[in-house]
Amino acid sequence: MQRPDCAVACVDVLELEQRRHGSILSSTVTRRALTTAVVVVAAAAAVATAAAAPDLNASLPHTPAAVAAALTSTDASVWSAIDAWHAPRAATPPVDLTLFALYDQRLIRKLAANPRLLRSTLPSLAPVLRTRVRELATAHAELVRITPPLRTRTPRVGPAARPDDLLRWYHEAQRRFGVPWRVLAAVNFVESAFGKLRSASAAGAQGPMQFMPGTWHAYGLGGDIHDAHDAILGAANYLRASGGRTNVARALHAYNPSSFYVDAVLRYARELGGDSRVFYELYSWQVYVRSASGSVRLTGPGRH
Known part of the structure; x- marks a missing residue:
């Protein structure tokens, strides 16, 4: 559906595991x-x-x-x-x-x-x-x-929709298309920091859910690619058509054909589904982008 990159860059590691019964590491x-x-x-x-x-x-x-x-x-x-x-x-x-x-x-x-x-x-x-x-x-x-550096020297940013509005729209999309709300929220976060990053991606994807224009024409339900509510419904529509009701990972790979992308979205989705406060924490995070000179914070105190 899209390009092998995402608008917001946010290795598996070893974790010390313990067991209540039986042997333990040491x-x-x-x-x-x-x-x-x-x-x-x-x-x-x-x-x-x-x-x-x-x-x-x-x-x-x-x-x-x-x-x-x-x-x-x-x-x-x-x-x-x-x-x-x-x-x-x-x-x-x-x-x-x-x-x-x-x-x-x-x-x-x-x-x-x-x-x-x-x-x-x-x-x-x-x-x-x-x-x-x-x-x-x-x-x-x-x-x-x-995630490659943004091509533009002047990335556009703006406020996200109200957090509780976003939550309501994720759940609306889940009811309508059967795609878990937490997956839609994770995609929204990864693609545009919930709509704070307004610039097109390096590949030309647009809007809060970063659709390529041709894909939006097919799955956007006649809505506005830059409108958060419309974009969330369009993404849910596309993910459902890609098998998102039964195989979210496969649908996400159709959305962005990268195993790293799929795994990252699923990690965020698991955390979003575990405690309602995780959404508000991620919502409160700022937008960083990669530039030729390194990582740059675009939003938050002293920026926007």
Whole structure:
């Protein structure tokens, strides 16, 4: 349907696994990992409620223990800020959520770029956070592999639709076409950061769901390729026609013929389906694009 790249770049890694019954990797290693995780969680819990939002360009930690502590503390702060963000939610998240989410996003990007640091950090995280960090960092690393720099020197950005409107449209599309809402949300996030990135892709794909014009003509239901609601319905229509009711992975491969793309979208979709707050966290992340000179943040405080 599209091109082997995606508009937003967000390696599999080893995870220390333990079993409640039977043998385990090593009693010494297990005890050390559990002790470290308990210390990290306890320390983060003690400061999470009192933590001030980080500065825009706050430095990132470098050691696995420090990164784990930062992730744990920041995750708690992001969750608290999301819980305090009551409906009707505006297209611009509260300032504290924006800053905490940006810091969290920068940590994930750092881990995605450094598989060794990621492997060393994961055992010190609580199980649920460990899984989420692994999934988000791995998905981002996979997308980086297939995302070329934007051709335009002046990428266009703008606000996304309101988050609760997006959720309502994903569920509408799921009811109508049978494609899981979380998959549609993941595609929307990967392709355009929920519509924040307005530029066409390097291959010419357009709109919040990054359709090639010819494909949109066939599956867009007569709607506007740049309208978020229309684009979500069009994507669901295309994915259903590609087998999305029974084989989402195959449908996603038709949408973008890259195994890295398919795996990344499914990783995001799993996290989106696990806790409703993950959607609001990803919604609060900023747009980064690859340029000839490196990665550039286009949105958020000091940018847009």
